[in-house]
Amino acid sequence: MATRSETRDRKTSSQTRSGRTNDSSRSAFSFGEGSAAGAAPLLGALAAGAAIGLGANWARKFLMQKSESMAAGNEWDEILKLEHKATLAKFDLLLATDDSDTGKRAALVKTIHYALNKHAHQEEQVVYPALRQANETVDADHLEHEHGYVKTFLYELENMEKDAPQFLDRVREFRNLVAEHVRMEEEQVFPHFRGELSEEQNTKITMLMNKEGMKML
Ligand SMILES: [Fe+2]
Numbered sequence: 378m379a380t381r382s383e384t385r386d387r388k389t390s391s392q393t394r395s396g397r398t399n400d401s402s403r404s405a406f407s408f409g410e411g412s413a414a415g416a417a418p419l420l421g422a423l424a425a426g427a428a429i430g431l432g433a434n435w436a437r438k439f440l441m442q443k444s445e446s447m448a449a450g451n452e453w454d455e456i457l458k459l460e461h462k463a464t465l466a467k468f469d470l471l472l473a474t475d476d477s478d479t480g481k482r483a484a485l486v487k488t489i490h491y492a493l494n495k496h497a498h499q500e501e502q503v504v505y506p507a508l509r510q511a512n513e514t515v516d517a518d519h520l521e522h523e524h525g526y527v528k529t530f531l532y533e534l535e536n537m538e539k540d541a542p543q544f545l546d547r548v549r550e551f552r553n554l555v556a557e558h559v560r561m562e563e564e565q566v567f568p569h570f571r572g573e574l575s576e577e578q579n580t581k582i583t584m585l586m587n588k589e590g591m592k593m594l
């Protein structure tokens with residue numbers, strides 16, 4: 378057992394003459410007892426960096442959604458039409474690949490997945506609920522039901538070997554489903570609904586849809 382004087386000697390050896398602790402095991406990232414005051418500037422800098430990062434990310438999403446919205450005249454149905462067109466064009470690129478383009482196929486499937494997720498989120502969170510509120514429940518339910526099959530196709534294509542003999546046939550079937558769904562939205566459901574909306578309601582749906590779209594960027 379150590380005597381009192383030995384214990385005092387040990388304590389003394391771990392301190393400098395100025396009384397500061399001379400503990401070489403404490404790193405610059407040590408936030409333990411006694412380091413709080415020293416860590417405060419570092420924590421502040423980290424928080425500021427995170428805030429700047431978050432702010433920059435928010436600004437990027439805002440600008441992306443804003444530019445898409447402006448290109449479509451800030452009209453929710455025109456924004457959706459633009460997205461339909463862009464996604465169908467990606468399907469056409471995928472259909473133009475051959476079995477040796479496995480990397481390109483995988484990348485395009487990912488791009489289509491991302492685009493359809495964002496698109497479906499906007500419709501399911503804003504447009505279809507607004508349709509139901511306007512007593513267009515049958516159409517809203519039908520369209521949302523089809524989104525379920527879109528997800529099933531995405532699941533299948535993501536997990537299928539990209540040089541599988543049936544790959545392009547499944548892509549073609551998938552594109553046909555999406556094209557038919559898009560036709561119903563663009564030619565029947567959306568124009569009818571749009572005609573029933575006041576300018577104020579229309580602006581509100583566009584604003585809400587852009588807000589949801591930003592979340593998926
Ligand atoms: Fe849809």
Ligand SMILES: [Fe+2]
Pocket residue numbers: 457461496500559562
């Ligand atoms: Fe759509």
